[in-house]
Structure formats: C-alpha cells, structure tokens
Amino acid sequence: xxxxxxxxxxxxxxxxxxxxxxxxxxxxxxxxxxxxxxxxxxxxxxxxxxxxxxxxxxxxxxxxxxxxxxxxxxxxx
Amino acid sequence: xxxxxxxxxxxxxxxxxxxxxxxxxxxxxxxxxxxxxxxxxxxxxxxxxxxxxxxxxxxxxxxxxxxxxxxxxxxxxxxxxxxxxxxxxxxxxxxxxxxxxxxxxxxxxxxxxxxxxxxxxxxxxxxxxxxxxxxxxxxxxxxxxxxxxx
Numbered sequence: 535x536x537x538x539x540x541x542x543x544x545x546x547x548x549x550x551x552x553x554x555x556x557x558x559x560x561x562x563x564x565x566x567x568x569x570x571x572x573x574x575x576x577x578x579x580x581x582x583x584x585x586x587x588x589x590x591x592x593x594x595x596x597x598x599x600x601x602x603x604x605x606x607x608x609x610x611x
Numbered sequence: 612x613x614x615x616x617x618x619x620x621x622x623x624x625x626x627x628x629x630x631x632x633x634x635x636x637x638x639x640x641x642x643x644x645x646x647x648x649x650x651x652x653x654x655x656x657x658x659x660x661x662x663x664x665x666x667x668x669x670x671x672x673x674x675x676x677x678x679x680x681x682x683x684x685x686x687x688x689x690x691x692x693x694x695x696x697x698x699x700x701x702x703x704x705x706x707x708x709x710x711x712x713x714x715x716x717x718x719x720x721x722x723x724x725x726x727x728x729x730x731x732x733x734x735x736x737x738x739x740x741x742x743x744x745x746x747x748x749x750x751x752x753x754x755x756x757x758x759x760x761x
Contacts, residue, residue: 561761565761566761568759568761569761573759574759574760574761575755575756575759575760576756576759576760576761577760577761578760578761581761609748610700610703
C-alpha cells in the first residue's frame with residue numbers, strides 16, 4: 535500500500551500512549567494497532583477527524599503517500 | 612409430532628450426501644474393471660477396454676478429490692467460516708477438477724464420439740464453479756476491506 539500511516543511518530547511527538555489515544559478517539563486498541571502497523575485498508579473520515587482533533591494535527595501529518603506499486607492481492611488461476 | 616426443518620439440518624443432509632457420494636466413488640473404483648468388461652461385451656464397436664479403464668480411473672479419482680474439497684467447503688460453512696480464502700481455493704480446485712474430467716473425456720472422443728457430451732457437461736460445470744469462485748473472491752476482498760476499515 536503506497537499510503538503510509540505515521541501515527542506512531544505523531545503519538546511520540548504528543549507523548550500519548552496507544553491505549554490513551556484509543557480511548558480518546560473511541561476505537562478499540564486492536565483497531566488502533568491495525569492502523570499504526572499499516573494494515574488498515576481504509577480510514578473513516580470520522581476516525582481521521584478524531585485523530586486530528588486529539589493529536590492537534592492535520593491529516594497530512596499522519597498520512598503519507600509514497601509512490602510505488604499498488605498492492606493488489608495476487609490471485610491464483 | 613411437528614418436524615422443524617432448519618438450515619442446520621439442511622447442511623447436515625448435504626454433508627451426509629457428500630460423504631455418501633465419496634464412499635460410492637471409492638466403491639466404484641473396484642467396479643471399474645467389471646464395467647469396462649461388460650461394456651466391451653455389449654458394444655458392437657471396436658473394444659476399448661484399456662482406454663476406458665484409464666478414463667474411468669482418472670475421472671473417478673479426480674471426482675473423489677473434488678468431492679473431498681466439497682466436504683472441506685461444507686465443514687467451513689458449518690464452522691461459520693464463509694468468506695475466507697480457503698473456500699475460494701476449494702471452489703478453484705473443484706472447478707479445475709471439472710476441467711480435468713472434461714479433458715479426460717475429450718480424449719475418449721477419439722474412440723467414442725458420445726464421450727463429448729460428458730466432456731461438455733463437465734466443462735460447463737467447471738465454468739459455473741469458476742464464476743462462483745470469482746464471486747466469492749470478490750466477497751472475501753470486500754469482507755477484508757470492511758474488517759480493515761478503521
């Protein structure tokens with residue numbers, strides 16, 4: 535996926551723990567972990583809004599576009 | 612007494628029937644030499660016992676593998692594992708088994724033209740299963756996207 539989530543960088547800058555942030559943006563720690571580890575396929579605007587509000591940042595601060603191949607799952611014939 | 616027919620009962624019936632077909636296919640392996648001997652005895656055309664033996668053994672074994680995959684699919688459905696990659700693989704393998712049987716029977720058309728009907732039916736079944744496989748593959752992708760939307 536050419537979109538990278540830099541959530542851990544912003545969390546470190548704001549000195550906030552994963553559990554704390556998960557509680558503040560009202561998602562489960564497991565889902566926050568998926569987001570942090572770049573395993574998420576999509577982010578809801580409501581989640582992004584909550585992250586930006588709590589971390590006092592812009593969407594561009596947590597999301598980064600790195601040009602590369604799109605990750606389409608290889609299918610078997 | 613009122614008998615209530617549920618989806619669980621329906622699934623159980625399908626699983627029992629699948630296993631019955633598997634055992635019948637296994638039993639048929641022992642009957643193939645008798646069938647081919649009988650066919651050559653009643654047929655007025657040139658004897659094709661050896662070719663027919665090969666075709667029937669190959670088809671039966673491929674069919675048994677397909678039925679086993681069907682059983683795996685039904686087991687997953689019973690476990691509520693519906694839109695998973697494993698089921699896509701099952702559909703894909705069953706569809707390729709149908710195409711393999713179609714190819715085997717297509718070879719038999721060199722000796723008996725009527726074998727073409729079996730080949731066409733098997734190929735059509737394989738095609739339908741392939742469409743279902745593509746459909747399930749998209750469903751799995753959609754479920755994954757839904758699960759990984761935060």
